[in-house]
Amino acid sequence: MIHSRLDTAGADFQARRAAMLARLGELAAEQARAVAxxxxxxxxxxxxxxxxxxxxxxxxxxxxxxxxxxxxxxxxxxxxxxxxxxxxxxxxxxxxxxxxxxxxxxxxxxxxxxxxxxxxxxxxxxxxxxxxxxxxxxxxxxxxxxxxxxxxxxxxxxxxxxxxxxxxxxxxxxxxxxxxxxxxxxxxxxxxxxxxxxxxxxxxxxxxxxxxxxxxxxxxxxxxxxxxxxxxxxxxxxxxxxxxxxxxxxxxxxxxxRLGGPAPAPPPAAVRPPRHDEEELLGIVPGDLRVPFDPREVIARLVDGSEFDEFKPLYGDSLVTGWATLHGHPVGLLANARGVLFSPEAQKAAQFIQLAGQARTPLIFLQNTTGYMVGKEYEQGGIIKHGAMMINAVANSTVPHLTVVMGASYGAGNYGMCGRAYDPRFLFTWPSARSAVMGPAQLAGVLSIVGRAAARARGQVYDEEADAEMRRAVEARIEEESLPFFLSGRLYDDGVIDPRDTRTVLGLCLAAVSGAPGPERPAGYGVFRM
Structure with a gap:
């Protein structure tokens, strides 16, 4: 059983909860427009x-x-x-x-x-x-x-x-x-x-x-x-x-x-609710997505009995993987712990996804990722190969995938954690989510560096004032385009949901996917670059 370390009386929790409630108020207003x-x-x-x-x-x-x-x-x-x-x-x-x-x-x-x-x-x-x-x-x-x-x-x-x-x-x-x-x-x-x-x-x-x-x-x-x-x-x-x-x-x-066809699947075994209060999901995600949070606190408030059998807990520890049941359905979970995906995390994910395929167990991806790690050390260590291995496993897995974007969803991490392009059966986001090729400040900074290099190559003096204005404009645009309402409006998810509803939503999704027949053949994969 997951033992929660969440300090629900602390100032951080209360601030995060207040920020989430404010976002949920905005969500309710937008949903009311649709209902009207x-x-x-x-x-x-x-x-x-x-x-x-x-x-x-x-x-x-x-x-x-x-x-x-x-x-x-x-x-x-x-x-x-x-x-x-x-x-x-x-x-x-x-x-x-x-x-x-x-x-x-x-x-x-x-x-x-x-x-x-x-x-x-x-x-x-x-x-x-x-x-x-x-x-x-x-x-x-x-x-x-x-x-x-x-x-x-x-x-x-x-x-x-x-x-x-x-x-x-x-x-x-x-x-x-x-x-x-x-x-x-x-x-x-x-x-x-x-x-x-x-x-x-x-x-x-x-x-x-x-x-x-x-x-x-x-x-x-x-x-x-x-x-x-x-x-x-x-x-x-x-x-x-x-x-x-x-x-x-x-x-x-x-x-x-009177449609006939296969008989409805029997209801799952008696379902035990989580031991920790789903209401507390409101205070877990920080307002600043650069601040990491422990996804086990989320898992503890989603899965039956808050029981979670973690897989490789000491290896690749910025990605949490493991087995649980949710509304009586067996599931495998992959959840980002510190945002960045390194080579060990990618290799661990690829193995876990293959194991889920062998057991025909649906996978739930809980996204909060800034992408795969960059830098000379990591490039030389094979991050491209290992990231490709994880993406290969996700793309060719044949069990149902369900995705929830809790926080950040940037770069190729969106792909490795089963973003929309990888056809999860259902994908939902929390109001705290953000998704783009990279964070607004990072993207604006890259454009600034490229502009400076181009000016230097032409022998020109770089316009600092114009650069500052460009960065402000780019950051504002990318921030707007990263917001969950913008993404949901373009059907990049199946809806923005209240975090407290996540267990119910996932339970309905698991009931929906449970009646579909499995593939005729086991999963095949593209060539893994070792």
Whole structure:
């Protein structure tokens, strides 16, 4: 069992806790913008039509009292598009079965898709396929936002491709159509395994009456062209005709209940909570990420019984590795202890990852890294080879990976600790996280050194005033681009989470990945440079 040495009454802990609570207040404000959808005017208009909001539809679809792991709620943050990107995505239990849920928000430009809507939706489809989770689409969308068609049209074809690939892989797809599903959006029900349409509400057609009139001269109305009753009685596109939205959700839950396939995995053995209070996670990460902290204090508040079997504790001690259970699921953990990764840490990680692969044990990466060590001594000692070995092991490991960015995530350390480019099944960040090619001051300093060298080579006098201004501007820009809201807005994670929710979030993720079949062959690796 991990024995905590955290001084929860100390000034450092209290300062860190206060700073984290302030960041969580900012996070709550940004998430409220996503929940607000298109704003009071459009929410009131939607309700006046007798319709449920997107999140209300999701809540009714889910099993009562069950959790919902919302994904990418801050998508499009910092862009010209609304926070949340006009779509709700996440993982939750429907009729006892974990599903990926995608719900258009029709209060945001009628549910039309912008480039970030597309990226967020594609991420949800990737999660469904990787983890073999049924996909339920709650559809009410006017198709692509035509003002951004150049960024949507060509990559948007992936949505339809992925729907067919999910079905081909035996992953069920369900579409509940509540309103418009027009133009390209018509292919969402068209390519789903099961389709429910709401009477007098659902409208599914490739081209609406105005477009048909322009293209063919034909006069038509919404119902005869693409109404739910027509699709149920004439075209056959609708498998079920619902009386209203609540009826559609009831039918959708029945469809999921009867999907068949493999039986749900039995619940894990009785789960023991950590012996240390999760509330204390708020006071662990320093405000200055250059100050190290012991990740065992985090692990002690995440894993069952706070029990952790550490692997190679005396070797490569700036990386903590070991085995535990989390909500009853066996896991391996890799956590940065002092930020920098040296050769021993990289070699230790590569061996640990291979061991996890042999045991088919999922891996959890807890990131707080400034990258691999630089300098003559370390280059001569083979840091490139050993860092490459660790990255090779991460890239080719076939067990599920889950990543949480607690603090710094800089340079190639982001890669070695399974950053977004290495396809972890899920990746979440804390409000304390920062991620970039390097720290703002270091990056600005490198540019300054390069500028000085260039001026010297040209025989010019270096402009110190301009250099100082450049460094200030670069540091401010990199600091902004390193922030978790900026990164989450661009879908470089699956969401910014309260540290106190980390155990719950990881438990839901482990439940989601547990049903996917293992690889047909053991992991193969690229050539390790010894």
């Amino acid at each position: 959808g298109g704003g009071p005017k459009y929410v009131d208009r939607h309700r006046a039509r007798g319709k449920l909001l997107a999140r209300e539809r999701v809540e009714l679809l889910l099993d009562p009292g069950s959790p919902f792991l919302e994904l990418s709620p801050l998508a499009a943050w910092g862009t010209e598009h609304p926070v949340g990107a006009g779509v709700v995505t996440g993982v939750g239990a429907v009729s006892g079965r974990l599903c990926v849920i995608v719900a258009n928000d029709p209060t945001v430009r009628g549910g039309a898709s912008n480039p970030w809507t597309l990226r967020k939706t594609l991420r949800a489809l990737d999660i469904a396929l990787a983890n073999r989770l049924p996909l339920v689409n709650l559809v009410e969308s006017g198709g692509a936002d035509l003002a951004g068609q150049s960024e949507i049209f060509i990559p948007g074809g992936r949505v339809f491709r992925d729907l067919t690939r999910l079905s081909a892989a035996g992953v069920p797809t369900v579409a509940l159509v509540f309103g418009n599903s027009t133009a390209g959006g018509a292919y969402v029900p068209g390519m789903s395994d099961h389709v429910v349409m709401v009477r007098e509400r659902a409208k599914v057609f490739l081209g609406g009456p105005p477009l048909v009139k322009m293209a063919t001269g034909e006069e038509s109305d919404d119902e005869s062209l693409g109404g739910a009753e027509m699709h149920a009685r004439v075209s056959g596109l609708a498998d079920h005709l619902a009386a209203d939205e609540h009826d559609a959700i009831r039918i959708g839950r029945r469809i999921v209940a």
